[in-house]
Amino acid sequence: MSMLLQMFTYPFILRAFAVGILVSLCAALLGVPLVLKRYSMIGDGLSHVSFGALAIAVACGWAPLAFSIPVVIIVAFFLLRMTEKSPMGSDAAIAVFSASALAIGILVTSLTTGMTTDVASYMFGSILAMDKGDVILSIALSLAVLALFLFFYHRIFAVTFDESFSRATGMNVDLYNSLLAVLTALTIVLGMRMMGAMLISSLVIFPALTSMRLFESFRAVVLSSAVLAVVCFSLGLTASYLFSLPVGAAVVVAHLSAFLLALALSKLRLRK
Amino acid sequence: MEQNILLACRDLTLGYEQQALVEHLTLDIASGDYLCVMGENGSGKSTFLKSILGLLKPIRGEIIRSDALRLSGIGYLPQQTQSQKDxxxxxxxxxxxxxxxxxxxxxxxxxxxxxxxxxxxxxxxxxxxxxxxxxxxxxxxxxxxxxxxxxxxASKLLVLDEPVTGLDPAAAQDLYKTLRYLNEKEGIAVLMVTHDLNNALAEAKHVLHIGRTRWFYGTTEEFLASDTGRRFGGVR
Known part of the structure:
Protein backbone atom coordinates (compact mmCIF):
# COMPACT_ATOMS: atom_id res chain seq x y z
CA MET A 1 0.00 0.00 0.00
CA SER A 2 2.77 2.38 0.95
CA MET A 3 4.45 1.46 -2.33
CA LEU A 4 1.32 2.59 -4.12
CA LEU A 5 1.20 5.88 -2.29
CA GLN A 6 4.90 6.43 -2.79
CA MET A 7 4.36 6.00 -6.50
CA PHE A 8 2.52 9.29 -6.66
CA THR A 9 5.40 11.24 -5.16
CA TYR A 10 7.48 10.85 -8.32
CA PRO A 11 6.83 13.65 -10.80
CA PHE A 12 7.58 11.42 -13.81
CA ILE A 13 4.89 8.97 -12.70
CA LEU A 14 2.39 11.77 -12.28
CA ARG A 15 3.24 13.04 -15.76
CA ALA A 16 2.87 9.54 -17.16
CA PHE A 17 -0.50 9.19 -15.48
CA ALA A 18 -1.74 12.54 -16.78
CA VAL A 19 -0.60 12.02 -20.36
CA GLY A 20 -1.52 8.33 -20.44
CA ILE A 21 -5.05 8.76 -19.14
CA LEU A 22 -5.77 11.64 -21.50
CA VAL A 23 -4.31 9.91 -24.54
CA SER A 24 -6.11 6.66 -23.67
CA LEU A 25 -9.38 8.54 -23.35
CA CYS A 26 -8.97 10.21 -26.76
CA ALA A 27 -7.86 6.98 -28.42
CA ALA A 28 -10.84 5.10 -26.99
CA LEU A 29 -13.38 7.72 -28.09
CA LEU A 30 -11.94 7.90 -31.61
CA GLY A 31 -11.64 4.14 -31.62
CA VAL A 32 -15.39 3.53 -31.49
CA PRO A 33 -16.13 5.01 -34.93
CA LEU A 34 -12.83 3.74 -36.34
CA VAL A 35 -13.49 0.14 -35.31
CA LEU A 36 -17.12 0.28 -36.43
CA LYS A 37 -16.12 1.68 -39.81
CA ARG A 38 -13.56 -1.13 -40.19
CA TYR A 39 -10.67 1.35 -40.04
CA SER A 40 -8.83 -0.37 -37.18
CA MET A 41 -5.73 -0.99 -39.28
CA ILE A 42 -5.30 2.72 -39.93
CA GLY A 43 -4.24 3.25 -36.31
CA ASP A 44 -1.65 0.54 -36.64
CA GLY A 45 -0.34 1.92 -39.93
CA LEU A 46 -0.13 5.42 -38.50
CA SER A 47 1.90 4.35 -35.50
CA HIS A 48 4.53 2.75 -37.72
CA VAL A 49 4.67 5.79 -39.94
CA SER A 50 5.00 7.87 -36.80
CA PHE A 51 7.97 5.72 -35.76
CA GLY A 52 9.63 6.23 -39.13
CA ALA A 53 9.10 9.97 -38.92
CA LEU A 54 10.48 10.17 -35.38
CA ALA A 55 13.53 8.13 -36.32
CA ILE A 56 14.27 10.46 -39.23
CA ALA A 57 13.74 13.52 -37.04
CA VAL A 58 16.14 12.18 -34.38
CA ALA A 59 18.74 11.28 -37.00
CA CYS A 60 18.59 14.74 -38.56
CA GLY A 61 18.43 16.52 -35.23
CA TRP A 62 15.00 18.04 -35.84
CA ALA A 63 12.35 18.53 -33.18
CA PRO A 64 10.62 15.12 -33.12
CA LEU A 65 7.01 16.23 -32.65
CA ALA A 66 7.16 19.24 -34.96
CA PHE A 67 8.35 16.94 -37.76
CA SER A 68 6.27 13.84 -37.17
CA ILE A 69 2.87 15.44 -36.48
CA PRO A 70 2.46 16.94 -39.97
CA VAL A 71 3.87 13.81 -41.64
CA VAL A 72 1.46 11.52 -39.80
CA ILE A 73 -1.52 13.79 -40.51
CA ILE A 74 -0.75 13.74 -44.24
CA VAL A 75 -0.41 9.94 -44.18
CA ALA A 76 -3.67 9.68 -42.23
CA PHE A 77 -5.53 11.50 -45.01
CA PHE A 78 -3.87 9.27 -47.55
CA LEU A 79 -4.74 6.03 -45.76
CA LEU A 80 -8.33 7.15 -45.28
CA ARG A 81 -8.69 7.95 -48.96
CA MET A 82 -7.18 4.58 -49.81
CA THR A 83 -9.62 2.74 -47.54
CA GLU A 84 -12.55 4.51 -49.19
CA LYS A 85 -11.44 4.02 -52.75
CA SER A 86 -10.28 0.41 -52.72
CA PRO A 87 -12.09 -1.68 -50.13
CA MET A 88 -10.50 -4.86 -51.50
CA GLY A 89 -6.86 -3.91 -51.36
CA SER A 90 -6.81 -1.42 -48.51
CA ASP A 91 -5.55 -3.78 -45.80
CA ALA A 92 -2.68 -4.92 -47.99
CA ALA A 93 -1.89 -1.32 -48.88
CA ILE A 94 -1.81 -0.27 -45.23
CA ALA A 95 0.41 -3.22 -44.36
CA VAL A 96 2.86 -2.25 -47.11
CA PHE A 97 2.83 1.33 -45.90
CA SER A 98 3.53 0.52 -42.26
CA ALA A 99 6.23 -2.04 -42.94
CA SER A 100 8.00 0.36 -45.29
CA ALA A 101 7.85 3.25 -42.84
CA LEU A 102 9.21 1.00 -40.10
CA ALA A 103 12.02 -0.27 -42.33
CA ILE A 104 13.05 3.22 -43.45
CA GLY A 105 13.02 4.37 -39.83
CA ILE A 106 15.29 1.51 -38.77
CA LEU A 107 17.67 2.00 -41.72
CA VAL A 108 18.01 5.73 -41.10
CA THR A 109 18.75 5.17 -37.42
CA SER A 110 21.29 2.42 -37.91
CA LEU A 111 23.09 4.49 -40.56
CA THR A 112 23.33 7.55 -38.31
CA THR A 113 23.08 7.23 -34.55
CA GLY A 114 22.69 3.47 -34.26
CA MET A 115 19.90 1.86 -32.25
CA THR A 116 20.02 4.11 -29.21
CA THR A 117 17.74 3.87 -26.19
CA ASP A 118 15.75 6.69 -27.74
CA VAL A 119 14.75 4.56 -30.70
CA ALA A 120 14.10 1.48 -28.59
CA SER A 121 11.76 3.50 -26.44
CA TYR A 122 9.86 4.60 -29.54
CA MET A 123 9.38 0.98 -30.47
CA PHE A 124 8.24 -0.38 -27.13
CA GLY A 125 7.47 2.71 -25.11
CA SER A 126 8.94 4.23 -22.02
CA ILE A 127 7.47 5.65 -18.89
CA LEU A 128 10.23 8.25 -18.79
CA ALA A 129 9.44 9.68 -22.18
CA MET A 130 6.99 12.33 -20.99
CA ASP A 131 8.20 15.88 -20.34
CA LYS A 132 6.32 19.05 -19.44
CA GLY A 133 5.67 19.95 -23.08
CA ASP A 134 4.03 16.58 -23.69
CA VAL A 135 1.75 17.08 -20.72
CA ILE A 136 0.58 20.45 -22.00
CA LEU A 137 0.14 19.13 -25.54
CA SER A 138 -1.84 16.10 -24.37
CA ILE A 139 -4.12 18.22 -22.24
CA ALA A 140 -4.81 20.52 -25.20
CA LEU A 141 -5.37 17.60 -27.56
CA SER A 142 -7.65 15.67 -25.27
CA LEU A 143 -9.74 18.74 -24.57
CA ALA A 144 -10.12 19.21 -28.31
CA VAL A 145 -11.12 15.58 -28.86
CA LEU A 146 -13.57 15.62 -25.96
CA ALA A 147 -15.15 18.88 -27.10
CA LEU A 148 -15.51 17.66 -30.68
CA PHE A 149 -16.95 14.38 -29.55
CA LEU A 150 -19.56 16.02 -27.34
CA PHE A 151 -20.42 18.65 -29.91
CA PHE A 152 -20.71 16.31 -32.88
CA TYR A 153 -21.84 13.20 -31.01
CA HIS A 154 -25.09 12.66 -32.94
CA ARG A 155 -23.44 13.42 -36.25
CA ILE A 156 -20.53 11.10 -35.58
CA PHE A 157 -23.09 8.40 -34.83
CA ALA A 158 -25.05 9.08 -38.02
CA VAL A 159 -21.96 9.12 -40.25
CA THR A 160 -20.51 6.03 -38.61
CA PHE A 161 -23.72 4.07 -38.94
CA ASP A 162 -24.58 5.01 -42.49
CA GLU A 163 -22.42 7.15 -44.74
CA SER A 164 -24.72 6.96 -47.78
CA PHE A 165 -27.76 8.09 -45.83
CA SER A 166 -25.85 10.93 -44.19
CA ARG A 167 -24.48 12.05 -47.53
CA ALA A 168 -27.98 12.00 -49.04
CA THR A 169 -29.36 14.18 -46.26
CA GLY A 170 -26.71 16.77 -46.99
CA MET A 171 -24.14 16.11 -44.29
CA ASN A 172 -20.50 16.76 -45.09
CA VAL A 173 -19.30 13.19 -44.57
CA ASP A 174 -15.79 13.83 -45.87
CA LEU A 175 -15.30 16.58 -43.33
CA TYR A 176 -16.12 14.20 -40.46
CA ASN A 177 -13.85 11.50 -41.84
CA SER A 178 -10.99 13.98 -42.19
CA LEU A 179 -11.56 15.24 -38.67
CA LEU A 180 -11.41 11.68 -37.42
CA ALA A 181 -8.16 11.09 -39.33
CA VAL A 182 -6.44 14.23 -38.00
CA LEU A 183 -7.42 13.60 -34.39
CA THR A 184 -6.36 9.95 -34.62
CA ALA A 185 -3.00 10.97 -36.07
CA LEU A 186 -2.40 13.46 -33.24
CA THR A 187 -3.42 10.97 -30.56
CA ILE A 188 -1.09 8.33 -31.95
CA VAL A 189 1.94 10.60 -32.23
CA LEU A 190 1.47 11.77 -28.66
CA GLY A 191 0.80 8.36 -27.15
CA MET A 192 3.41 6.49 -29.12
CA ARG A 193 6.44 7.40 -27.08
CA MET A 194 4.91 6.09 -23.89
CA MET A 195 3.10 3.08 -25.35
CA GLY A 196 5.51 2.26 -28.16
CA ALA A 197 4.87 2.16 -31.90
CA MET A 198 4.14 -1.54 -31.70
CA LEU A 199 1.45 -1.24 -29.05
CA ILE A 200 -0.27 2.15 -29.37
CA SER A 201 -2.98 0.98 -31.77
CA SER A 202 -4.35 -1.28 -29.05
CA LEU A 203 -5.47 1.85 -27.20
CA VAL A 204 -7.68 2.62 -30.19
CA ILE A 205 -9.03 -0.85 -30.83
CA PHE A 206 -9.40 -2.67 -27.49
CA PRO A 207 -11.84 -0.41 -25.58
CA ALA A 208 -14.32 -0.32 -28.48
CA LEU A 209 -14.09 -4.06 -29.07
CA THR A 210 -14.56 -4.87 -25.40
CA SER A 211 -17.50 -2.48 -25.06
CA MET A 212 -19.19 -3.86 -28.16
CA ARG A 213 -19.31 -7.26 -26.45
CA LEU A 214 -21.03 -5.80 -23.41
CA PHE A 215 -23.43 -3.10 -24.59
CA GLU A 216 -26.16 -2.72 -27.15
CA SER A 217 -26.49 1.01 -27.64
CA PHE A 218 -23.99 3.37 -29.23
CA ARG A 219 -24.09 5.71 -26.26
CA ALA A 220 -23.31 2.89 -23.81
CA VAL A 221 -20.46 1.66 -26.02
CA VAL A 222 -18.91 5.14 -26.12
CA LEU A 223 -19.20 5.69 -22.37
CA SER A 224 -17.90 2.23 -21.54
CA SER A 225 -14.93 2.67 -23.88
CA ALA A 226 -13.99 5.88 -22.11
CA VAL A 227 -14.23 4.27 -18.67
CA LEU A 228 -12.33 1.14 -19.78
CA ALA A 229 -9.55 3.24 -21.29
CA VAL A 230 -8.96 5.08 -18.02
CA VAL A 231 -9.25 2.00 -15.81
CA CYS A 232 -7.02 -0.25 -17.93
CA PHE A 233 -4.35 2.39 -18.33
CA SER A 234 -4.24 3.05 -14.59
CA LEU A 235 -4.03 -0.67 -13.83
CA GLY A 236 -1.32 -1.16 -16.45
CA LEU A 237 0.80 1.74 -15.28
CA THR A 238 0.48 0.72 -11.62
CA ALA A 239 1.49 -2.84 -12.44
CA SER A 240 4.38 -1.52 -14.50
CA TYR A 241 5.60 0.50 -11.51
CA LEU A 242 5.11 -2.24 -8.89
CA PHE A 243 6.71 -5.07 -10.86
CA SER A 244 9.08 -3.03 -13.08
CA LEU A 245 7.31 -4.05 -16.30
CA PRO A 246 7.41 -2.14 -19.59
CA VAL A 247 4.44 0.21 -19.42
CA GLY A 248 3.07 -0.28 -22.95
CA ALA A 249 2.94 -4.05 -22.67
CA ALA A 250 1.39 -3.89 -19.20
CA VAL A 251 -1.41 -1.61 -20.43
CA VAL A 252 -2.12 -3.84 -23.43
CA VAL A 253 -2.32 -6.92 -21.21
CA ALA A 254 -4.77 -5.05 -18.95
CA HIS A 255 -6.90 -4.33 -22.03
CA LEU A 256 -6.62 -7.93 -23.17
CA SER A 257 -7.83 -9.17 -19.76
CA ALA A 258 -10.81 -6.83 -19.91
CA PHE A 259 -11.63 -8.05 -23.41
CA LEU A 260 -11.45 -11.72 -22.43
CA LEU A 261 -13.63 -11.01 -19.40
CA ALA A 262 -16.20 -9.26 -21.60
CA LEU A 263 -16.11 -12.13 -24.08
CA ALA A 264 -16.79 -14.65 -21.31
CA LEU A 265 -19.61 -12.47 -19.92
CA SER A 266 -21.32 -12.14 -23.29
CA LYS A 267 -21.03 -15.89 -23.90
CA LEU A 268 -22.54 -16.53 -20.49
CA ARG A 269 -25.38 -14.12 -21.19
CA LEU A 270 -26.12 -15.83 -24.49
CA ARG A 271 -26.39 -19.22 -22.84
CA LYS A 272 -29.06 -18.00 -20.39
CA MET B 1 -43.58 23.75 -62.80
CA GLU B 2 -46.96 22.23 -62.02
CA GLN B 3 -48.28 22.38 -58.49
CA ASN B 4 -47.98 18.73 -57.50
CA ILE B 5 -44.67 17.94 -59.21
CA LEU B 6 -41.97 17.24 -56.64
CA LEU B 7 -39.03 16.65 -58.89
CA ALA B 8 -38.51 17.18 -62.60
CA CYS B 9 -35.71 15.76 -64.74
CA ARG B 10 -35.17 17.75 -67.91
CA ASP B 11 -33.16 16.29 -70.78
CA LEU B 12 -30.72 14.59 -68.43
CA THR B 13 -27.53 12.96 -69.57
CA LEU B 14 -26.04 10.93 -66.74
CA GLY B 15 -22.79 9.07 -66.35
CA TYR B 16 -19.25 9.25 -65.08
CA GLU B 17 -16.66 11.58 -66.46
CA GLN B 18 -17.52 11.86 -70.14
CA GLN B 19 -19.05 8.42 -70.48
CA ALA B 20 -22.82 8.77 -70.72
CA LEU B 21 -24.97 5.92 -69.43
CA VAL B 22 -28.37 7.52 -69.88
CA GLU B 23 -29.12 10.22 -72.40
CA HIS B 24 -31.93 12.78 -72.85
CA LEU B 25 -33.97 11.53 -69.91
CA THR B 26 -37.05 13.59 -69.13
CA LEU B 27 -39.55 12.67 -66.44
CA ASP B 28 -41.56 14.11 -63.56
CA ILE B 29 -42.16 12.69 -60.12
CA ALA B 30 -45.44 13.96 -58.73
CA SER B 31 -46.58 13.78 -55.13
CA GLY B 32 -48.24 10.42 -54.50
CA ASP B 33 -46.35 8.82 -57.39
CA TYR B 34 -44.89 5.29 -57.21
CA LEU B 35 -42.00 4.89 -59.62
CA CYS B 36 -39.97 1.72 -60.05
CA VAL B 37 -36.57 1.93 -61.72
CA MET B 38 -35.41 -1.26 -63.36
CA GLY B 39 -32.63 -2.37 -65.63
CA GLU B 40 -29.62 -4.60 -65.81
CA ASN B 41 -26.61 -4.13 -63.58
CA GLY B 42 -24.38 -1.37 -64.85
CA SER B 43 -27.14 0.19 -66.94
CA GLY B 44 -27.18 3.37 -64.90
CA LYS B 45 -29.77 2.74 -62.19
CA SER B 46 -27.49 3.76 -59.33
CA THR B 47 -26.22 6.70 -61.35
CA PHE B 48 -29.81 7.87 -61.74
CA LEU B 49 -30.40 7.38 -58.02
CA LYS B 50 -27.28 9.32 -57.05
CA SER B 51 -28.28 12.16 -59.33
CA ILE B 52 -31.77 12.32 -57.81
CA LEU B 53 -30.22 12.44 -54.34
CA GLY B 54 -27.94 15.25 -55.44
CA LEU B 55 -24.73 13.27 -54.94
CA LEU B 56 -23.77 13.33 -58.59
CA LYS B 57 -23.99 16.18 -61.05
CA PRO B 58 -25.63 15.36 -64.39
CA ILE B 59 -23.36 15.72 -67.43
CA ARG B 60 -26.09 17.71 -69.18
CA GLY B 61 -29.63 18.73 -68.40
CA GLU B 62 -31.06 19.57 -65.01
CA ILE B 63 -32.94 18.16 -62.05
CA ILE B 64 -35.43 20.64 -60.65
CA ARG B 65 -36.62 20.15 -57.09
CA SER B 66 -39.87 21.83 -56.07
CA ASP B 67 -39.88 24.18 -53.08
CA ALA B 68 -41.96 21.65 -51.15
CA LEU B 69 -39.35 18.96 -51.72
CA ARG B 70 -36.48 21.24 -50.90
CA LEU B 71 -38.17 22.01 -47.60
CA SER B 72 -39.02 18.45 -46.65
CA GLY B 73 -35.96 16.69 -48.02
CA ILE B 74 -35.61 13.23 -49.51
CA GLY B 75 -35.94 10.14 -47.33
CA TYR B 76 -33.30 7.69 -48.49
CA LEU B 77 -33.14 3.97 -47.75
CA PRO B 78 -29.70 2.83 -48.90
CA GLN B 79 -28.56 -0.74 -49.35
CA GLN B 80 -27.33 -2.24 -46.12
CA THR B 81 -23.60 -2.40 -45.61
CA GLN B 82 -21.58 -5.20 -44.06
CA SER B 83 -20.49 -3.14 -41.06
CA GLN B 84 -24.09 -2.39 -40.08
CA LYS B 85 -24.75 -6.04 -39.37
CA ASP B 86 -22.95 -5.97 -36.01
CA ALA B 154 -38.46 13.52 -45.20
CA SER B 155 -42.21 13.61 -45.56
CA LYS B 156 -42.76 13.90 -49.33
CA LEU B 157 -40.47 11.51 -51.17
CA LEU B 158 -38.91 8.17 -50.28
CA VAL B 159 -36.04 6.83 -52.37
CA LEU B 160 -35.25 3.13 -51.91
CA ASP B 161 -32.26 1.26 -53.29
CA GLU B 162 -33.13 -2.43 -53.82
CA PRO B 163 -35.00 -2.64 -50.51
CA VAL B 164 -36.07 -6.30 -50.75
CA THR B 165 -32.63 -7.70 -51.56
CA GLY B 166 -31.78 -10.24 -48.88
CA LEU B 167 -35.29 -10.35 -47.42
CA ASP B 168 -37.26 -13.59 -47.32
CA PRO B 169 -40.49 -13.57 -49.42
CA ALA B 170 -42.78 -12.94 -46.45
CA ALA B 171 -40.70 -10.00 -45.22
CA ALA B 172 -40.56 -8.63 -48.77
CA GLN B 173 -44.38 -8.75 -49.05
CA ASP B 174 -44.56 -7.01 -45.69
CA LEU B 175 -42.33 -4.24 -46.94
CA TYR B 176 -44.40 -3.78 -50.12
CA LYS B 177 -47.53 -3.57 -47.98
CA THR B 178 -45.96 -0.93 -45.78
CA LEU B 179 -44.84 1.09 -48.79
CA ARG B 180 -48.33 0.83 -50.32
CA TYR B 181 -49.78 2.16 -47.07
CA LEU B 182 -47.34 5.08 -46.97
CA ASN B 183 -47.98 5.80 -50.63
CA GLU B 184 -51.78 5.60 -50.61
CA LYS B 185 -52.72 6.75 -47.12
CA GLU B 186 -49.95 9.24 -46.40
CA GLY B 187 -49.48 10.41 -49.97
CA ILE B 188 -45.71 9.92 -49.90
CA ALA B 189 -44.13 9.52 -53.33
CA VAL B 190 -42.02 6.37 -53.68
CA LEU B 191 -39.04 5.91 -55.99
CA MET B 192 -37.63 2.41 -55.87
CA VAL B 193 -34.72 0.82 -57.67
CA THR B 194 -35.39 -2.91 -57.82
CA HIS B 195 -34.66 -6.25 -59.46
CA ASP B 196 -37.89 -7.75 -58.15
CA LEU B 197 -39.89 -7.32 -61.39
CA ASN B 198 -43.06 -9.23 -60.52
CA ASN B 199 -43.81 -7.37 -57.35
CA ALA B 200 -42.57 -4.04 -58.64
CA LEU B 201 -44.90 -4.17 -61.64
CA ALA B 202 -47.81 -5.04 -59.35
CA GLU B 203 -47.10 -2.04 -57.10
CA ALA B 204 -45.77 0.71 -59.34
CA LYS B 205 -47.72 3.45 -61.06
CA HIS B 206 -44.82 4.42 -63.29
CA VAL B 207 -41.83 2.48 -64.61
CA LEU B 208 -38.43 3.68 -65.70
CA HIS B 209 -36.56 0.92 -67.49
CA ILE B 210 -32.95 1.69 -68.32
CA GLY B 211 -31.45 -0.52 -71.01
CA ARG B 212 -28.01 -0.64 -72.57
CA THR B 213 -28.92 1.64 -75.44
CA ARG B 214 -32.21 3.27 -74.58
CA TRP B 215 -34.57 3.92 -71.75
CA PHE B 216 -38.33 3.66 -71.34
CA TYR B 217 -40.50 5.78 -69.09
CA GLY B 218 -44.28 5.50 -68.77
CA THR B 219 -47.10 4.11 -66.73
CA THR B 220 -46.96 0.45 -65.76
CA GLU B 221 -49.62 -0.38 -68.38
CA GLU B 222 -47.65 1.41 -71.09
CA PHE B 223 -44.53 -0.43 -70.02
CA LEU B 224 -46.21 -3.83 -70.22
CA ALA B 225 -47.44 -2.99 -73.72
CA SER B 226 -44.00 -1.80 -74.89
CA ASP B 227 -41.38 -3.94 -76.61
CA THR B 228 -39.25 -4.26 -73.49
CA GLY B 229 -42.30 -4.72 -71.32
CA ARG B 230 -43.72 -7.52 -73.39
CA ARG B 231 -40.62 -9.56 -72.66
CA PHE B 232 -41.47 -9.27 -68.97
CA GLY B 233 -45.22 -9.32 -69.55
CA GLY B 234 -45.44 -13.07 -69.31
CA VAL B 235 -44.14 -13.16 -65.79
CA ARG B 236 -46.99 -11.15 -64.34
Missing part, protein backbone atom coordinates in the same frame (compact mmCIF):
# COMPACT_ATOMS: atom_id res chain seq x y z
CA UNK B 87 -23.40 -2.29 -35.20
CA UNK B 88 -24.17 -1.63 -31.54
CA UNK B 89 -27.04 0.86 -31.64
CA UNK B 90 -30.61 0.84 -30.43
CA UNK B 91 -33.54 1.20 -32.80
CA UNK B 92 -34.38 4.55 -31.23
CA UNK B 93 -30.86 5.92 -31.75
CA UNK B 94 -30.98 5.01 -35.42
CA UNK B 95 -34.48 6.33 -36.10
CA UNK B 96 -33.71 9.64 -34.41
CA UNK B 97 -30.58 10.14 -36.49
CA UNK B 98 -32.91 10.76 -39.44
CA UNK B 99 -33.48 14.26 -38.08
CA UNK B 100 -29.84 15.27 -38.50
CA UNK B 101 -29.73 16.96 -41.81
CA UNK B 102 -27.70 19.90 -42.97
CA UNK B 103 -29.81 22.14 -40.72
CA UNK B 104 -27.57 23.67 -38.06
CA UNK B 105 -25.93 22.12 -35.02
CA UNK B 106 -27.59 20.76 -31.95
CA UNK B 107 -26.74 18.76 -28.86
CA UNK B 108 -30.05 16.99 -28.33
CA UNK B 109 -33.24 16.15 -30.16
CA UNK B 110 -36.29 18.33 -29.51
CA UNK B 111 -39.47 17.04 -27.88
CA UNK B 112 -41.29 17.45 -31.19
CA UNK B 113 -38.68 15.28 -32.93
CA UNK B 114 -38.92 12.64 -30.22
CA UNK B 115 -42.67 12.40 -30.56
CA UNK B 116 -42.47 12.39 -34.38
CA UNK B 117 -39.97 9.51 -34.17
CA UNK B 118 -42.36 7.61 -31.88
CA UNK B 119 -45.17 8.20 -34.34
CA UNK B 120 -43.15 6.88 -37.29
CA UNK B 121 -42.04 3.83 -35.31
CA UNK B 122 -45.66 3.19 -34.33
CA UNK B 123 -46.80 3.47 -37.93
CA UNK B 124 -44.23 0.89 -39.00
CA UNK B 125 -44.97 -1.43 -36.10
CA UNK B 126 -41.55 -1.22 -34.45
CA UNK B 127 -42.42 0.91 -31.43
CA UNK B 128 -41.95 -1.98 -29.02
CA UNK B 129 -38.49 -2.63 -30.53
CA UNK B 130 -37.20 0.88 -29.75
CA UNK B 131 -34.83 -0.22 -26.99
CA UNK B 132 -33.59 -3.30 -28.84
CA UNK B 133 -30.22 -3.56 -30.50
CA UNK B 134 -30.21 -3.21 -34.28
CA UNK B 135 -27.91 -6.18 -34.89
CA UNK B 136 -30.34 -8.57 -33.17
CA UNK B 137 -33.29 -7.76 -35.43
CA UNK B 138 -34.42 -9.76 -38.45
CA UNK B 139 -33.78 -8.41 -41.95
CA UNK B 140 -37.37 -7.25 -42.31
CA UNK B 141 -37.30 -5.47 -38.96
CA UNK B 142 -34.02 -3.76 -39.86
CA UNK B 143 -35.58 -2.44 -43.07
CA UNK B 144 -38.48 -1.03 -41.04
CA UNK B 145 -36.02 0.75 -38.76
CA UNK B 146 -34.26 2.31 -41.75
CA UNK B 147 -37.64 3.21 -43.24
CA UNK B 148 -38.65 4.96 -40.00
CA UNK B 149 -35.38 6.89 -40.13
CA UNK B 150 -36.11 7.89 -43.73
CA UNK B 151 -39.55 9.14 -42.65
CA UNK B 152 -37.89 11.27 -39.98
CA UNK B 153 -35.71 12.80 -42.67
Missing amino acids: FPATVKEIVLSGFLSARGFRFTYSAAELSAAMMHMGKLGILELQGRCYRELSGGQQQRVLLARALCA
